[in-house]
Amino acid sequence: MYNFDVEKPGTIAEAAAAMGADEAQALGGGQTLIPTLKQRLASPSKLVSLKGVAEMQGMGKDGNTLRIGGATTHATVAADGSYPALSALASHIGDPAVRNRGTIGGSLANNDPAACYPAAALASGATIVTNTRQISADDYFQGMFDTALEEGEIITAVSFPIPQAANYQKFVQPASRFALVGVFVAKYADGVRVAVTGASNEGVFRWTEAEAALSTNFSASALDGLTVDPDNMITDLHGAAAYRAHLVKVMTGRAVTAAG
Amino acid sequence: MTKVTMTVNGKTVSGDVEGRTLLASFLRDDQGLTGTHIGCDTSQCGACVVHVDGVAVKSCTMLAAEADGATVDTIEGQANADGSLNVIQQAFQDHHGLQCGFCTPGMVMSAAALLKENPKPSEQEVREYLEGNICRCTGYHNIVKAIMAASGQDVTAIAAE
Ligand SMILES: Cc1cc2nc3c(=O)[nH]c(=O)nc-3n(C[C@H](O)[C@H](O)[C@H](O)COP(=O)(O)OP(=O)(O)OC[C@H]3O[C@@H](n4cnc5c(N)ncnc54)[C@H](O)[C@@H]3O)c2cc1C
Ligand code: FES
Ligand code: FES
Numbered sequence: 040m041y042n043f044d045v046e047k048p049g050t051i052a053e054a055a056a057a058m059g060a061d062e063a064q065a066l067g068g069g070q071t072l073i074p075t076l077k078q079r080l081a082s083p084s085k086l087v088s089l090k091g092v093a094e095m096q097g098m099g100k101d102g103n104t105l106r107i108g109g110a111t112t113h114a115t116v117a118a119d120g121s122y123p124a125l126s127a128l129a130s131h132i133g134d135p136a137v138r139n140r141g142t143i144g145g146s147l148a149n150n151d152p153a154a155c156y157p158a159a160a161l162a163s164g165a166t167i168v169t170n171t172r173q174i175s176a177d178d179y180f181q182g183m184f185d186t187a188l189e190e191g192e193i194i195t196a197v198s199f200p201i202p203q204a205a206n207y208q209k210f211v212q213p214a215s216r217f218a219l220v221g222v223f224v225a226k227y228a229d230g231v232r233v234a235v236t237g238a239s240n241e242g243v244f245r246w247t248e249a250e251a252a253l254s255t256n257f258s259a260s261a262l263d264g265l266t267v268d269p270d271n272m273i274t275d276l277h278g279a280a281a282y283r284a285h286l287v288k289v290m291t292g293r294a295v296t297a298a299g
Numbered sequence: 300m301t302k303v304t305m306t307v308n309g310k311t312v313s314g315d316v317e318g319r320t321l322l323a324s325f326l327r328d329d330q331g332l333t334g335t336h337i338g339c340d341t342s343q344c345g346a347c348v349v350h351v352d353g354v355a356v357k358s359c360t361m362l363a364a365e366a367d368g369a370t371v372d373t374i375e376g377q378a379n380a381d382g383s384l385n386v387i388q389q390a391f392q393d394h395h396g397l398q399c400g401f402c403t404p405g406m407v408m409s410a411a412a413l414l415k416e417n418p419k420p421s422e423q424e425v426r427e428y429l430e431g432n433i434c435r436c437t438g439y440h441n442i443v444k445a446i447m448a449a450s451g452q453d454v455t456a457i458a459a460e
Contacts, residue, residue: 040319045301045364066362073360074342076319086318088365114354134431135412136345139354140361215343216430 040076044085051094051195055170057087058191065089065193067110067145070137089144095195103201109144109168109194116143124205124298125163128155128223131209133216144194150242152183152273153217157243159207160197162223162234168196183242202227204257206298208290210237212277220283222246222290224298230254233291238283240271249291259292303367307332308376316363322356323347325363326373334374334404338433345432348405348412349373355412357431374404377411387411387449394454396445398436405432410446419450422457 045066048054057063064083066072067090075081089095095110100121107116117130117138132138132146132155146156147167160167160176167174170193179187188194202225212219218237225232231253233246252261267287272280304313307330314329326332326349337359338346347359350372377385384392387410397403406429413420413428420428425443434442440457448454 043318045318045362047364066365069360069362069365070342073321073362074340077340086362088362090365134345135409135428136348136355136357136360136431137342139356 041079041082043076043083045088046085047088047091049091049093051092051170051193054087054089054092054193055191057085058193060085063087063191065145065148067142067148068112068137068140069145070133070141071145071149071151089142089193095144100201105199105201107143107197107199109196110142111144113138113141113143113146122199122201122205124202124207124223124225125159125199128159128207128209131155131211137216143197147179147197148186148188148194150180150184150186151217152239152242153212153215153219153221153237154243155207155209155218155221155236158218158221158223158234158236159199160234161243161245162205162225162232163199163202164225164227164232165200166198167194168198169193170195177245180243183240185242200227204298206294208294208297210286210290212237214277219278220286220290222287222294224253224291224294226253226257226298231257235287235291238272238287240273246287246291249288253295257295257298259295262288262292262295301364301367303363305366305368306370308372314363318362318364320363321359322349322351322361322363322366322371323358325366326358326371332373332375336401336404338401338405343431343433344402345405345409345429346402348408348432350408350412353415355409372408374407377407387414387446390445390449391442394441394445394448396437396442402432402434402436406434406442410449413446414450419452420446422447 062084066086066088089110095108098107113129113132205225207223209218209221221236233249267284269280269284272283274280300315336346338344342360349358
């Protein structure tokens with residue numbers, strides 16, 4: 040690792056000010072960033088640790104909306120249960136030690152094409168709250184490792200409208216523990232949303248044909264006539280594009296059945 | 300360099316660290332606590348698991364500066380006060396839960412975290428909890444058996460494979 044300074048602000052305002060320094064970078068749980076630094080793929084001059092920002096910790100329900108602070112760990116979300124499908128998703132990210140450090144803000148900022156939280160945020164039509172604005176999930180995800188965040192912008196919270204029914208199905212890539220393909224299905228009064236992670240070269244995406252079919256008939260059989268185009272799917276040593284396309288449909292069906 | 304102070308295995312320790320100093324390096328190189336192992340560069344193997352403020356973390360994936368003020372427990376602090384092996388360590392010995400021993404400190408620390416949360420886990424729960432702890436020798440079977448035994452459950456039905 041190249042060396043860097045570590046700053047530990049206590050408030051969002053202090054964190055935002057610290058991020059103004061040249062080559063400063065946010066440090067959430069470090070579960071992605073520290074391995075990246077070890078490979079010398081980044082060389083920040085300063086890491087701004089968000090763990091000590093009390094306003095960014097913890098979660099709370101306000102009516103039908105669940106607000107999760109940007110520095111809240113996967114373990115805290117897993118233990119909560121006010122949005123059961125989301126807690127179940129968090130409880131299967133990586134392993135216990137990763138969940139004790141990794142944060143929702145870090146996961147969404149990183150937007151790994153195989154990460155779990157992006158699927159939940161997109162399928163739930165969540166709102167990403169930053170130190171300067173609110174971004175709807177539909178505008179936030181902009182391709183593999185790419186988001187609407189500006190330089191120095193901090194995810195301070197994420198708001199999830201809680202659906203009537205939801206489920207996340209993850210086909211685990213057993214070496215990395217990330218999703219080979221993961222599908223999050225969420226059913227709201229005004230329709231069903233389906234978001235797919237792990238599969239596409241463009242990162243997380245909505246499977247709109249399935250959404251239309253499931254909004255009329257919320258059962259796995261509604262997917263029968265649909266096919267997923269393997270054209271833009273990821274091919275790597277763990278699975279070919281056609282295999283991933285096939286898995287998208289299988290996982291969506293399982294998620295619908297499990298959501299009930 | 301910044302000064303960090305933490306409570307390691309019940310003792311207050313401090314040292315000067317660089318921003319990039321990992322908790323694992325601080326424990327091993329500054330404190331001489333080499334029971335915490337470093338087995339990978341990718342945060343995947345779990346040989347470095349310690350407890351920070353009571354929960355399992357990979358000490359190779361946390362900065363020493365982030366542990367300033369924290370309570371850290373390592374494998375060196377696990378034995379009973381009289382120096383004898385604690386119940387988990389003894390179970391690893393009794394059930395042949397280690398061969399080369401490289402993964403063992405991380406395995407024992409993960410097992411301790413599991414049994415604190417879930418004192419009577421099922422075999423499946425033990426396996427799931429160890430997802431982030433890799434062992435190249437044992438095939439895991441006897442590790443799982445040792446942890447089940449340490450939890451006070453009857454392991455005679457679990458075959459030694
Ligand atoms: C062994 C292992 C297995 C894993 N398995 C999975 C898995 O199955 N599914 C999955 O989804 N993930 C998995 N992960 C990744 C894990 O969830 C990380 O915790 C997560 O991707 C990053 O979160 P973090 O808080 O650790 O962020 P960091 O590593 O601290 O940061 C990641 C990036 O986000 C930026 N950042 C951090 N916080 C913020 C913020 N609040 N606002 C703006 N930018 C920010 C950082 O600058 C950096 O660029 C795994 C990781 C490991 C090591
Ligand atoms: S050394 Fe920490 S996970 Fe491998
Ligand atoms: S006993 Fe050798 S790595 Fe586990």
